[in-house]
Amino acid sequence: MQTKTVKVVVTGPFNAGKTEFVRAISEITPVLTERGISSEAERIKETTTVAMDFGRITVDDDLVLYLFGTPGQRRFDFMWEILAEGMLGFIVLVDSARPETFREALSILETFRAYAPTPYVVAANKQDLSDAWELDDLRIALRLDPDIKMLPCVAHDRESVKNVLLELLYSILEEIDLEEQSQ
Amino acid sequence: MKGNLKDFSGTQILNLVSLAKRTGTLDVRRNGTQASLSFQDGKLIYAAMDDDDGSLASVLARDGRITREQASVLAKRARKIGDKQLGLLLIQKGYLTRADIIRSIKKHSAAIVKQFASWQEGAFAFDPGRLPGDDRITVPLDLENIIIEIARVQKRDEQLEEEIPSLDVSLRFVDRPTVKLQDLKLSRDEWRVMKYIKPENTIRMIANRLNMSDRQIRRVVGSLREAGLIELVRVRPRERLTPEQRKEKRAIVHRLIDRIQGIGVAE
Numbered sequence: 001m002q003t004k005t006v007k008v009v010v011t012g013p014f015n016a017g018k019t020e021f022v023r024a025i026s027e028i029t030p031v032l033t034e035r036g037i038s039s040e041a042e043r044i045k046e047t048t049t050v051a052m053d054f055g056r057i058t059v060d061d062d063l064v065l066y067l068f069g070t071p072g073q074r075r076f077d078f079m080w081e082i083l084a085e086g087m088l089g090f091i092v093l094v095d096s097a098r099p100e101t102f103r104e105a106l107s108i109l110e111t112f113r114a115y116a117p118t119p120y121v122v123a124a125n126k127q128d129l130s131d132a133w134e135l136d137d138l139r140i141a142l143r144l145d146p147d148i149k150m151l152p153c154v155a156h157d158r159e160s161v162k163n164v165l166l167e168l169l170y171s172i173l174e175e176i177d178l179e180e181q182s183q
Numbered sequence: 184m185k186g187n188l189k190d191f192s193g194t195q196i197l198n199l200v201s202l203a204k205r206t207g208t209l210d211v212r213r214n215g216t217q218a219s220l221s222f223q224d225g226k227l228i229y230a231a232m233d234d235d236d237g238s239l240a241s242v243l244a245r246d247g248r249i250t251r252e253q254a255s256v257l258a259k260r261a262r263k264i265g266d267k268q269l270g271l272l273l274i275q276k277g278y279l280t281r282a283d284i285i286r287s288i289k290k291h292s293a294a295i296v297k298q299f300a301s302w303q304e305g306a307f308a309f310d311p312g313r314l315p316g317d318d319r320i321t322v323p324l325d326l327e328n329i330i331i332e333i334a335r336v337q338k339r340d341e342q343l344e345e346e347i348p349s350l351d352v353s354l355r356f357v358d359r360p361t362v363k364l365q366d367l368k369l370s371r372d373e374w375r376v377m378k379y380i381k382p383e384n385t386i387r388m389i390a391n392r393l394n395m396s397d398r399q400i401r402r403v404v405g406s407l408r409e410a411g412l413i414e415l416v417r418v419r420p421r422e423r424l425t426p427e428q429r430k431e432k433r434a435i436v437h438r439l440i441d442r443i444q445g446i447g448v449a450e
Contacts, residue, residue, distance in 0.1 A: 006435060025446065059442040063435060081417070088436075107358050114353045114382035114416040162443055169440050176433050179424065 004063050008168065009083050010053075011070040011108055012093030013101040017125040017155035018069035019053050021093060024161040026055025026067060080108075084115035089168045093155070094142070096124045096132035102141045109142070119171040123153035123164045184309035188213075193300040194333055196307065201225045201326040208313040213305030220296060221315050227329075228314070228321035230295035237291065239266040239284070239320055245294075246287040248279065265318030288322045293329055300333040301398070343401040346408075347415065350387035350397060354380045354404065354413045367410065376403045380413060 010018045023029075053069030068083050084090070090112050094105045105122075112120065124138050133141070139150050149167050154160045188196075188211070196209065204225035211218045219237075221229035231237035235245060240261055244254035261269045273279045315321060369377070372395070379389040390400035407413045424432060 004435070006439070025443075057439075057442060057446070059438050063438055065439055065442075103358065107355070110355050110382045111416060114355065117383065158447055162446055165443050166440060169436050169443070172436050173433065176424075176429055176436070180426075180429060 003061065005066055006063070007066045007068060007087045008165070009068050009070060009087045009090040009112070010093060011080070011090055011112055012125075013095065013104040013108060015098070016093040016095045016101065016105070017153075018093050020155040021091075021123075021125070021153075021161055021164075022053045022055040022067045022069045024156055024158045025057065025165065027058060028056050080111065081115050084112055087116060087118055089119040089121075089172050090116075091164060091168055092120060092122045093125045093153070094122060094138065095126055096138060097126050097129045099133065099141065102138070106142050119168065119175050121149040121151055121164060121168045121171060123151050125153045125155050127152045128154045128157075185307065187304060187306055188302050189304045191307075193302055194330060194337070196309075197296070197300065197326055197330050197333075200309075201330065205309070205311065206314070207309055207311040208315075209307060209309045211299060211302070211305045211307040213302050218295060218299045220299065221313075221321070223314065223321070223323065225326065226323040227292055227296060227326055228323050229319060230292040230299075232295045232298065235291065235295060237295075237315070237319065239269055239288075242287050242291040243279075243284075246290055248283065248287060261318075266320045267318055270320055284320070285322050288320060289324055292322070292324050296326075296329055297333055297336075300337075339405075340398055340401070343405045347386070347401050347404060350390065350400065351385050352415045352417050353382050353385050354389075354407075355382060355416050356380060357411060357414050360411050367412075370403075370406075372399070372403050373407055376400070376407065377412075382416065 010021050012018055053067075055067035055069075057065040057067070059065065068087075070080055070083055092105060092109045092112070095101050109120070109122070122142065122144060124133070124135055126132050135150050135152060139146075142150075144150055149171060151164050151167055152160070153164050193211075199205070200209070200222050202225070206223050208219055208221045211220075216233055218232040219230070220227060229237055235241055238258060238261060240249070240254040240257040243249045243257075244251055249257065257269060260272075264272075270281075270284050274281055274284070372393075375393050376389055379392060384392075386400055386404055389395075390397065393400075395403070404413070404415075408415070
């Protein structure tokens with residue numbers, strides 16, 4: 001029997017924690033495509049993702065979930081549409097402690113919503129930092145509708161990542177229910 | 184001269200009439216709308232389209248010089264004394280100047296002729312020698328500049344069709360607009376379209392919502408893009424699942440949930 005693969009995309013601005021998120025939950029060492037940062041302005045970390053991060057969660061012999069982390073820098077956004085194709089849903093990671101990236105996060109969110117009208121959740125990452133914005137404030141800053149899930153997240157904590165993924169899957173189930181009711 | 188605009192475009196007809204310095208009236212019918220354009224020696228002297236019958240009262244009302252109520256009163260008066268007498272009366276009473284009236288009529292004629300030139304199809308017939316009644320005010324309007332303007336607009340529309348080939352895309356605001364926002368002056372239509380710019384709204388959906396034609400919405404989107412305010416985003420239509428596909432998807436999601444819940448528990 002052929003193995004069925006499904007895909008969830010993890011997106012967000014530069015340095016939001018996407019690579020860490022995939023790494024925390026993947027059963028394999030994620031295939032990371034990181035390179036040294038060339039731009040002085042973006043040198044807040046040593047490396048950045050230039051193609052995609054790729055993680056895997058095997059359910060059983062015939063079902064595998066792939067996690068794709070998008071490159072965060074805008075100049076690699078030509079990759080986004082390719083990654084978005086056929087995804088089950090997506091997660092937008094936001095660095096809760098860097099308000100200067102909120103606008104970019106909103107822009108990425110809207111771009112992905114247009115690529116594929118699939119369910120999504122917003123994960124407020126780095127909630128363990130002292131200067132992290134509170135979820136309610138972040139929701140206002142990101143102009144999120146009340147029905148969009150905004151979840152606390154610490155990307156290096158597996159339980160936290162699990163929770164975000166599970167909430168996305170619950171949203172997908174809710175959407176299936178809604179679609180069923182509308183027919 | 185008879186035919187259909189499908190085979191001989193409005194601009195071509197106007198060119199022909201202008202170059203050949205023809206005199207007469209061109210009648211065009213399209214989807215229940217009728218336009219009449221009268222020419223003298225190749226110049227447009229009178230234009231009417233359905234309710235915009237070219238009468239002085241309707242022309243002044245359309246130009247905002249009088250209200251619809253005033254137009255209704257004046258139209259009744261004009262039926263007795265004719266447009267020319269009515270115009271003289273308005274000038275004598277000091278309500279309008281001769282220049283005001285000429286300007287309004289020229290504006291009206293140019294607007295109708297431009298609308299006519301945008302039609303892609305419609306039966307037309309040119310009746311040589313037939314001109315509007317003597318009671319009507321005719322103002323000669325050189326067609327050359329109008330034809331050039333129409334051609335320019337048509338070329339721009341063609342370019343827009345190339346730039347925005349499909350209306351099934353959505354729009355988004357750019358992160359850093361190239362235009363200074365304090366210098367920005369938007370038209371009413373542009374504001375109306377801006378209101379509906381959301382990832383889930385395609386251009387076609389916005390056009391339908393605002394009752395705009397494909398050409399109108401392309402012009403608005405084109406000018407907002409040119410101003411560096413918005414960009415196009417291709418949209419994938421929402422997948423409609425069959426009941427079987429939904430059942431399968433639900434089962435997959437449940438299996439994923441079980442698996443993820445188990446991560447780290449039994450390991």
